Each structure stands twice: as structure tokens, then as C-alpha cells.
Amino acid sequence: MPPEMASENHASPPSSRRRLWRTCGWLATVAAGVALAAAVLTTQPVGADGGPPQGAPPGATRPATRATTQPNGAATQPADGAVARESVGNGDGGISPAVVARKLGKGFAITLLVAAASLTIGFFLSVPVGVVLNRNRGIAYYITRSFVDFIRGTPVLVQLYFVYFGSPVIGLHLAPITSAIATLSINAMAYMAEVVRSGLMSVDRGQMLAGRALGLSRWDVFRRIVWPQAFRIAIPPLMNSVVALIKDTALISIISVVEVVHTAKSLVSITYEPMKYYFIVALMFFVVTFPLMKLAGRLEERIRQKGYAHD
Amino acid sequence: MIKVENVQYAYHTGTEALRDVSVAFPRGTISAVLGESGSGKTTLLMLLGQFLRPDAGRITLDNRDIYEIPEPEYRRALGIVFQNLYLFPHMTVLENMTLAPVKVLGADKVGTEDDARAMLDRLGIGEIADSYPSQISGGQGQRAAIARGLMLQPEYMLLDEPTSALDANTTDEFAAWLRELSDQTNFIIVTHDVLFADKAAHQGVYLSDGQVLDTGTIDTIIQHVRSGRLVEVDG
Ligand SMILES: Nc1ncnc2c1ncn2[C@@H]1O[C@H](COP(=O)(O)OP(=O)(O)OP(=O)(O)O)[C@@H](O)[C@H]1O
Ligand SMILES: [Mg+2]
Numbered sequence: 001m002p003p004e005m006a007s008e009n010h011a012s013p014p015s016s017r018r019r020l021w022r023t024c025g026w027l028a029t030v031a032a033g034v035a036l037a038a039a040v041l042t043t044q045p046v047g048a049d050g051g052p053p054q055g056a057p058p059g060a061t062r063p064a065t066r067a068t069t070q071p072n073g074a075a076t077q078p079a080d081g082a083v084a085r086e087s088v089g090n091g092d093g094g095i096s097p098a099v100v101a102r103k104l105g106k107g108f109a110i111t112l113l114v115a116a117a118s119l120t121i122g123f124f125l126s127v128p129v130g131v132v133l134n135r136n137r138g139i140a141y142y143i144t145r146s147f148v149d150f151i152r153g154t155p156v157l158v159q160l161y162f163v164y165f166g167s168p169v170i171g172l173h174l175a176p177i178t179s180a181i182a183t184l185s186i187n188a189m190a191y192m193a194e195v196v197r198s199g200l201m202s203v204d205r206g207q208m209l210a211g212r213a214l215g216l217s218r219w220d221v222f223r224r225i226v227w228p229q230a231f232r233i234a235i236p237p238l239m240n241s242v243v244a245l246i247k248d249t250a251l252i253s254i255i256s257v258v259e260v261v262h263t264a265k266s267l268v269s270i271t272y273e274p275m276k277y278y279f280i281v282a283l284m285f286f287v288v289t290f291p292l293m294k295l296a297g298r299l300e301e302r303i304r305q306k307g308y309a310h311d
Numbered sequence: 312m313i314k315v316e317n318v319q320y321a322y323h324t325g326t327e328a329l330r331d332v333s334v335a336f337p338r339g340t341i342s343a344v345l346g347e348s349g350s351g352k353t354t355l356l357m358l359l360g361q362f363l364r365p366d367a368g369r370i371t372l373d374n375r376d377i378y379e380i381p382e383p384e385y386r387r388a389l390g391i392v393f394q395n396l397y398l399f400p401h402m403t404v405l406e407n408m409t410l411a412p413v414k415v416l417g418a419d420k421v422g423t424e425d426d427a428r429a430m431l432d433r434l435g436i437g438e439i440a441d442s443y444p445s446q447i448s449g450g451q452g453q454r455a456a457i458a459r460g461l462m463l464q465p466e467y468m469l470l471d472e473p474t475s476a477l478d479a480n481t482t483d484e485f486a487a488w489l490r491e492l493s494d495q496t497n498f499i500i501v502t503h504d505v506l507f508a509d510k511a512a513h514q515g516v517y518l519s520d521g522q523v524l525d526t527g528t529i530d531t532i533i534q535h536v537r538s539g540r541l542v543e544v545d546g
Pocket of ligand 1: 322324327347349350351354503
């Protein structure tokens, strides 16, 4: 009987392969998390004693400790660090790992806050915009189409400058973070609307006819029949938009939002360790984006296999 | 009674799909709309379902122009099962059936679910209630789609090519099944399958190239087809 066949489908090889992928995904995430923690923790020695910095101008930091540090500091850090911590201690103006963790953590919290706000606003705007894009005719369509194309066809960096420096011209004095959220929301909206449109397009028009034939209102047909199907199809590409936008958030440091890149920049200007700090920042982003990418891939696979994702 | 009077319809491409079509679908009968491929059968169904509007002529339900009947009322009077069924793939068969009664009629959800299960049992497909459309056979899907339409208890029900997913044996069974249901619902069956029409319907209309070639009892139409007066369709 059909139901049994269906449950067999669920349990066969694809499922065990899926489990393998899931395990790999989690392992990689955990590994990235551990690496991040380790990177933050090993920060102290370098910071505390003013470090070895490759790029540091001579005499820029405490000369006394410079002698004890290897030129290729980062690799030999732990051992060095232990020594340094004992011999130098803190209190000479160095940056302790706790401080680094707090600063970067705070910066990243801002990053995530901006990303989350922009994604939420952008997503809710993208649904009606996607609906209009899917109509393919009419004045509302052409206006929306042009706007979305313009946003997608211009650099986010330029848009950020435009909003931040342009808003006062029309009497709006937007704070950097407000400008950032506004710009990124519009961006998320544009990309997600495109995804929503293609999701809607993939739903057979007959689904709408059938719903209407059953006497359902246009709204109920959209809400109960068309949207759930379009959304399931759109989930993987939407996740990719989420990942892209989270990465774009790094750009907002240029309009002086004190997020994680900005924080890292100031840490680097004290410690002269760009590799270390930017690597830590990269890992922080990766820890967030990696599970999303994996999840997107898995859902995509699942939709392809089943033709439809039931659970 | 549904009456189609002198209806014209041309698609924007210029195809004159229906030319001066007049036909009546009285209560208490199963009607067949016959005709070869491209003769305008589906177009007629789309007009009856208010998805297309006639360029000329009119369609009435009990002498009222269907465009003067409030849409909710008309939708409840006439159900449609499309050729491709269009079961909602993200819902179980049961959910497919309860959506409209709950949303449109404001029926109580639990009571409607009981009704739906009873309906499926009566139609002999009780076991698929909790399956998704992708998990059932073509014939089961056909019945499920009809069951979904019957939940609103329409007086008329249009079926477009209902036998396309069925083999010969199942088609006979299906015809008998429709006959059984026909005491409560007036079926209008769009089909190019003359044998099926013979088994299921009482009366019919034969379309060719957008025009009515023949109307009357199904027996006379089939006689005309057999005698070569109407083009026999391969099916
Ligand atoms: N959406 C459309 N746009 C333009 N022309 C159409 C459209 N749908 C149908 N036609 C044309 O209208 C005519 C009647 O088509 P219709 O679908 O009503 O035929 P049919 O009798 O249902 O055929 P079949 O048995 O193959 O389903 C055909 O010539 C067809 O090409
Ligand atoms: Mg047809």
C-alpha cells in the first residue's frame, strides 16, 4: 500500500547518507567553535606583552618582551604565552583574552543584531514585493522590477554611503546603525523578493484554480495553498540570501558602526596582529554561516529527492 | 438547470475556441461533453467555472446569469475537478478535503474531519485519508479530488477527463461509481472517451472545432459516432 511505500522511501539509503552529512556538519561546526575559542584564548600572550608583530614598527611596543618572541609569533604562541603571562603578567596596558573576547563578542553581537533586524525586515518586505514581481505586468510591476534591479545591480558599499551621508540632505539624521539596518533591509528585500518570485512561479497555476473552484478567497488561496508550496521551494535559496547578507554586514564598519570588523580593526591597530584578529573574525562569521549553508544544502537535497518535502 | 446560450469564446491568440455553442445540462442526469482534442471541451469547462468570460452569449443557472450570482454562492453550487486534479501536495487527503468547508462554510473542524472520513469510506478510499497526494495512485487521486469537491455538496460537478489516469477495468468501475453518486450531484463529464461516456452518462453534447455537432441522449450520440456521422476519436 502507498503509505508503506512512502515510509520505506524515508528510511532507505539517502537517509543514512543524510545522517552522515549531518554528522560532518556538526563536527565542522564544533571544530570551528573550538578553533574560535582557542584563538580567543591564545590572544593574551601576544596582546599582554605587546607582541612580536610582524608588521610592528620597531620600538612601537614594549621592547623588553620583544626579544623573547619568535618572529613568527602566532604559531608558537601557547608556549610563549605561558611564559609571558608569568613573567610579564597584566597591568602593563596589554589586552587580556577576556577583554578581547568581550570586545569581539560585543562587536559580533552588534553584527548579528544588524543582520537579524535587516533579515527580518527584508523578508517581510520581500513577500509582497515577490508577489508583485510574479505578476509580470502592470505599472506596479514595472516600478517594483526597476527598483529591485537597481538595488541588486549596485554595490552595497555605495548604497551604505548613499543612505548614511545622503540622509541628512533630506533632513533625516540617521545614526550609523540605523542607516546600516535600512540599507541592508532593502538589500535583503531585493534578493529575497527575487527568490520569492521564483518560488511563486514554480507553483502550478492549477493550484490556484483548484482553490478558487473550491470557493476559497484569493487571500486564502495564497495563504493556504500557493504560499506554503512556494515557501518550501524558496527555503534553500532564501538561506543562501541569509548567508550573503550576514557577510555583507561586515561592510557596515565603513560607516562607523562598531560591529565586529570595526572592533577587530581597533584591536589590530593596538596589537599589530591583523592575521590573528581577522582570522578570529572570519571564524566567528563562519560559525554562523556554515550551519546555514549546510542546512540549505540538506533541504535542497530533500526537496529534490521527494519532489516534495513532507514530514 | 445550467444553460449555455450562443456562447462565443476566442483566446487572445485569436483561436476561436467556441463558436455559437448552446447546450443545456438539466438536473437529474449525468451529462457528457464529448469531442476530439482541441474541440473546445476544456474551454467550455473554464467558462462554466467562471475562469473565462464569454465574448458573447450567456450562461445561466436556473435562469440567472452566472455573473449575477454572488461568487461564493455560485462556487458552492458548482464544483470542478480539473484534468490534472490539483490536489494540494502539502496537505494530506483529509486536509485537502476539510480546507474549503472550514474556510468557506465556517464549518467546525472536528465535525468536518469526521464527515470527510465518512465520505472517503463511502467512496471506498478510507485508507488514504492521512496520505499525501504524492503517496496515492492515480485512481485514488481521482476519487480524492472528487471527494474534496463533494465536501461542499455542490448541485453540479464538472469533471475534466476523469478517466485519463485510469485503465479500462477501473474506468468501468468508476462509471458505476459516478452513477451511484449521481442521485445527489449532477455530474458534467468532459471526456474524449466515448466508451466511458456511454457507461457513465445519460445525455451529452458533441463538440467539433468549437461548434456543437450533436446533442441528445448518449445512445443517439454514440450511434452517430459509430455510423460515421461524427468523427470517431481515438482514445
Ligand atoms: N490558453 C490558451 N491560449 C490560446 N489558445 C488556447 C488556450 N487553451 C486552449 N486553446 C486553444 O483553444 C482550442 C480549444 O482548446 P481546448 O483546451 O478547449 O480543447 P479540448 O477539447 O479540451 O482538447 P483536449 O481534448 O486535448 O483537452 C484549441 O485550438 C487550443 O489550441
Ligand atoms: Mg481539455
